[in-house]
Amino acid sequence: MKPILLLFTILAxxxxxxxxxxxxxxxxxxxxxxxxxxxxxxxMNNIAWDYKYTLPKKTKQLVEDIILQSKKxxxxxxxxxxxxxxxxxxxxxxxxxxxIQYYEIAIQYYKKLKDEMxxxxxxxxxxxxxRDMRRNKEAxxxxxxxxxxxxxxxxxxxxxxxxxxLSICYGAIGKKDSALIFIKQAVxxxxxxxxxxxxxxxxxxxxxxxxxxxxxxxxYYNKALQLKGDNHGEFTWIDNLGLAxxxxxxxxKALPYFLKSIAxxxxxxxANTMATHRHLADVYYHLKEYQKAYQTQFQYIEIRDSIxxxxxxxxxxxxxxxxxxxxxxxxxxxxxxxxxxxxxxxKSEQRQKYFFAGxxxxxxxxxxxxxxxxxxxxxxxxxILEQRNTLEHKNQEILASxxxxxxxxxxxxxxxDYWRNAFPESFVLYKPKDIVAxxxxxxxxxxxxxxxxxxxxxxxDCTGHGVPGAMVSVVCCNALNRSVLEFGLIDPGQILDKxxxxxxxxxxxxxxxxxxxxxxxxxxxxxxxxxxxxxxANNPLWYNPKGTDExxxxxxxxxxxxxxxxxxxxxxxxxxxxxxxxxxxxxxGYADQFGGRDGKKFKYKQFKESILSNSKIDMSQQKENLxxxxxxxxxxxxxxxxxxxxxxxx
Numbered sequence: 001m002k003p004i005l006l007l008f009t010i011l012a013x014x015x016x017x018x019x020x021x022x023x024x025x026x027x028x029x030x031x032x033x034x035x036x037x038x039x040x041x042x043x044m045n046n047i048a049w050d051y052k053y054t055l056p057k058k059t060k061q062l063v064e065d066i067i068l069q070s071k072k073x074x075x076x077x078x079x080x081x082x083x084x085x086x087x088x089x090x091x092x093x094x095x096x097x098x099x100i101q102y103y104e105i106a107i108q109y110y111k112k113l114k115d116e117m118x119x120x121x122x123x124x125x126x127x128x129x130x131r132d133m134r135r136n137k138e139a140x141x142x143x144x145x146x147x148x149x150x151x152x153x154x155x156x157x158x159x160x161x162x163x164x165x166l167s168i169c170y171g172a173i174g175k176k177d178s179a180l181i182f183i184k185q186a187v188x189x190x191x192x193x194x195x196x197x198x199x200x201x202x203x204x205x206x207x208x209x210x211x212x213x214x215x216x217x218x219x220y221y222n223k224a225l226q227l228k229g230d231n232h233g234e235f236t237w238i239d240n241l242g243l244a245x246x247x248x249x250x251x252x253k254a255l256p257y258f259l260k261s262i263a264x265x266x267x268x269x270x271a272n273t274m275a276t277h278r279h280l281a282d283v284y285y286h287l288k289e290y291q292k293a294y295q296t297q298f299q300y301i302e303i304r305d306s307i308x309x310x311x312x313x314x315x316x317x318x319x320x321x322x323x324x325x326x327x328x329x330x331x332x333x334x335x336x337x338x339x340x341x342x343x344x345x346x347k348s349e350q351r352q353k354y355f356f357a358g359x360x361x362x363x364x365x366x367x368x369x370x371x372x373x374x375x376x377x378x379x380x381x382x383x384i385l386e387q388r389n390t391l392e393h394k395n396q397e398i399l400a401s402x403x404x405x406x407x408x409x410x411x412x413x414x415x416x417d418y419w420r421n422a423f424p425e426s427f428v429l430y431k432p433k434d435i436v437a438x439x440x441x442x443x444x445x446x447x448x449x450x451x452x453x454x455x456x457x458x459x460x461d462c463t464g465h466g467v468p469g470a471m472v473s474v475v476c477c478n479a480l481n482r483s484v485l486e487f488g489l490i491d492p493g494q495i496l497d498k499x500x501x502x503x504x505x506x507x508x509x510x511x512x513x514x515x516x517x518x519x520x521x522x523x524x525x526x527x528x529x530x531x532x533x534x535x536x537a538n539n540p541l542w543y544n545p546k547g548t549d550e551x552x553x554x555x556x557x558x559x560x561x562x563x564x565x566x567x568x569x570x571x572x573x574x575x576x577x578x579x580x581x582x583x584x585x586x587x588x589g590y591a592d593q594f595g596g597r598d599g600k601k602f603k604y605k606q607f608k609e610s611i612l613s614n615s616k617i618d619m620s621q622q623k624e625n626l627x628x629x630x631x632x633x634x635x636x637x638x639x640x641x642x643x644x645x646x647x648x649x650x
Contacts (some may be wrong), residue, residue, distance in 0.1 A: 024051050024058055041070045041078035048085050053092065060089050080109035080118060087125060096129050103129075120149035124162060136169040137417060143169070160189045164203050171207060173418075174445055174453070179207050198227035202237050214244045235264040239276045246279065251286045258283060274303040304486075406436045412477045414443040422455055425649040427623035431589075431630075432642050438462040438469020439587050439642035440477060444484050452528045454490055459644045461539065461587035463516040463562070469642070476518045476561065479503050492522045492535035493572035500537075500561045500570075507563070517562015521585040530577045530650055535570045537561050539587060542608070544615045546580035551612050582619075582649045584611055589643035590626075595633035602633050611647075619647055 027047045034040040044066045051059045063082050070078035083106035090099035103122045110118035127142030143162050150158035163186035171179035186200050205220035221241040228234050242257030258280040265273045277300035284293035419428065428441055444456045458480070462472040479502040483495045503517055519538035525531075534541050536556025544551050554573050559566075577583075591607045594600065610629050614622045626645060 020051070020054050021058070024055055024062075028062060036069055036073060038073070038075050038078065041066060041073070041075050044069075045078055045081045045085070048082070052085055052088050056089050056092060060086070063089070076109045076112050077115070080106045080113065080115070083109065084118075084122060084125075087122070091125075091129065096133060100126055100129055116149045117153060117155065120146040120153075120155075120158065124158065124165075127162075128165060131165060131169055131172075134172065136172045137415065140166060140169050156189055156193055160186055160193070160197065160200070163189060164200060167203055167207065171210060174447070176207065176211055183207055196223075196227055198224040198234075201227070202234070205237070206240065209240055209244055212247070214248050217241075217244045235261040235276070236272050238264060239272065239279065242283075243279060246283060251283050255280075255283050255287070274300060277303060412442075412474065413440060419443060423457075423648050425619050427619045427645075427647045429590075429623050429626055429630075429643065429645040429647075431639070431644075433589075433639050434467075436467055436470035437642040438473055439589065439644040440473045441644055441646055442477060442480055444481070446484060446490065448490060448526075452526050455525045455527060456484060456492075456495075456523070457525070457585070457646070457648070458520055458522040459539065459585040459587055459646050460518050460520040461589070461642070461644070462518040472516045472518070475503055475506050476520075479506075479561075480522075490524060491572050492524050492533050493570040495524075496520065496522060496535050496537055496561060496570040500567070503562055517560045519560055519587065521556065523583065523585065525577075525650065530579065532575050532577050532583070532650075534573050534575075537570065539585070541573075542584040542586075542611065543575075543577070544582040544584075544612070546578050549612065549615075551584075551608055551615075577650050579650060582615060582647060585646040587642065587644045589639075589641035590630060590645055592641055593630065593634055593637075593643075594640055595635050595637045599637065602630075619649055622647055 024047070028044075031040060031044050031047065034043070044062065048059050048063050048066065051062075063085050066082040067079055067086075070076075070082060083102045087099045087102040087106065090096070090102060103126045107119050107122045110116075110122065123142045123146040127139045127146065130136070130139035130142060143166050147159060147162040147166075149155075150162060163182045167179045167183040167186065170176075170182065183200070183204050186197075187204070190197050190200050201220045201224035205217045205224060208214070208217035208220060218241060221237050221244065224237055225234060225241075228237075238257050239261035242254040242261065245251075245254035245257070258276055261276045262273065262280065265276065277296055281293050281296040281300055284290070284296055419426070422443060422445065430437075430439070430441060432439065439459070439461050442456075442458045442460060446454050446456070448454055460473070460476060460480075462469050462476050476499070479499040480495065482502060483489050483498040487498055489495045489498055500517070507516060521536045521539040521541055522534065523541070524533040532543075534554060536554070537560050538556055538558060540556050541554040542551050543554075554575075557568065557570050559568060559570075586607075591602050591604045593602045595602065610626060611622075614625050617625075630643070
């Protein structure tokens with residue numbers, strides 16, 4: 001055993017009778033009296049690592065001190081370990097961006113040291129954070145790069161963790177075959193190591209549940225729970241075990257598992273506890289215990305509202321408050337600068353008059369006064385220049401804030417690879433008027449009861465543009481996600497009905513009479529049958545059947561997603577497409593653009609002619625030609641609205 005580790009072990013035993021906080025204080029005091037060298041840094045890092053979960057605040061202070069001292073003696077290994085501990089602390093505190101930042105810094109130090117295992121473990125941790133954020137493709141890249149190092153070093157425990165996480169990520173993006181391959185590799189590693197990992201069995205069971213192999217799912221959930229103990233907070237496995245019975249129509253067997261899952265869940269509302277209450281309500285309903293079903297459904301609604309509505313309100317409130325505060329601050333600063341400049345100018349003019357009158361009497365005094373006047377003017381100009389710089393700095397800060405808001409809004413848009421994999425022959429022409437936009441495009445993938453893959457996609461136009469439009473787009477995008485993923489709707493008309501209900505419910509919480517919402521064109525394409533279901537709110541659907549020169553239009557319902565005088569159910573239209581047919585969805589920004597020789601609107605007739613004239617060429621070239629046409633028409637005119645046009649060839 002290394003001397004520093006032996007010392008730490010002896011100290012830990014010596015302080016075992018003290019409370020956690022007193023133990024940590026005592027160990028820090030002992031370390032602080034040591035000579036600053038690598039042994040001291042190693043000891044402090046070991047102390048921080050041992051107390052990172054039990055006393056996170058004090059541990060964070062200790063780690064920050066370690067980084068300062070370790071950098072002082074240029075001990076890169078100690079600095080890397082300290083940043084890695086900071087990554088864990090930020091993860092536990094829920095600050096995922098900071099956690100990733102600290103892991104990345106740790107990786108830079110490990111690269112200086114050529115410590116491949118340090119790099120791999122940190123990248124694996126980043127991968128887990130990406131997985132938790134549902135950025136599964138980025139997580140997969142991190143897992144694969146770290147696993148290559150684990151394999152080269154024969155580090156089997158690391159490979160076991162990676163294969164499990166790769167299985168989870170591929171399952172989350174619907175690639176069940178890949179998920180099965182990686183969980184089998186995890187089982188092989190587990191068997192080679194000669195022990196049983198309950199998490200492997202639990203993940204295996206999740207795959208069986210998603211592929212409807214319910215007996216196997218039940219077998220593996222039971223294996224996982226027997227190893228872990230079903231009273232150790234594994235409430236999601238217990239809930240899924242209940243689902244496996246419920247999906248087979250065995251409601252009485254499912255009931256106790258849902259009850260146990262709720263009993264074992266943490267005392268805070270999460271998406272998992274919300275789902276379990278919904279499952280329990282379904283079981284009570286099928287058992288004809290309608291009173292209990294009603295009560296449980298009511299609890300589910302309370303949990304759902306507390307999770308989603310509060311989160312939306314908080315996001316909107318924070319964005320609005322920040323935008324309005326910075327806007328008012330600029331106005332105040334600008335007015336103050338103008339007033340000061342005017343006051344200076346008035347005083348300066350008065351002095352000039354006095355000096356001129358005095359100059360008629362005493363010429364010498366005039367020279368003195370002129371000198372003072374010039375100096376004061378110089379100071380006034382300097383003040384005005386400083387105020388102008390302050391205004392420019394404020395403008396830059398607001399621009400930086402809005403640019404960051406764009407990064408947040410980009411996160412709700414489908415990733416380019418995700419879109420390209422779903423629609424190889426397609427284009428998205430997306431031109432926000434400002435840095436952030438009220439327009440957005442959206443996509444989601446689910447499977448129906450027959451196992452067919454359904455692709456949902458839409459072009460949406462929210463009220464306004466810029467920051468206000470972007471804030472509305474967050475609410476509307478969340479409503480679409482909930483309608484499909486939470487409520488399980490696949491009919492476009494019903495999805496728009498539910499989205500409208502959720503948007504209105506969100507804005508009703510405001511004391512203001514908010515009439516914001518969105519226009520949208522929403523499709524659901526069955527990849528196996530090429531059946532297209534569509535519904536629209538104010539925005540139509542155009543499609544060009546293969547081999548024809550016509551652009552067929554399906555008209556939308558003339559009502560928005562939001563408050564309206566007379567709310568009607570949205571209509572779903574169904575058509576069977578021939579392979580090679582092209583579909584076009586769009587918002588009003590392209591057709592409403594002013595330009596040309598007379599400064600008139602482009603209009604839909606000309607827009608339709610532009611699409612038809614390009615319909616025989618590939619989608620990427622169509623996008624390029626439509627973009628050139630738009631820019632030529634706009635010329636020197638200002639862009640009047642956000643632009644979103646989607647073209648897809650099936």
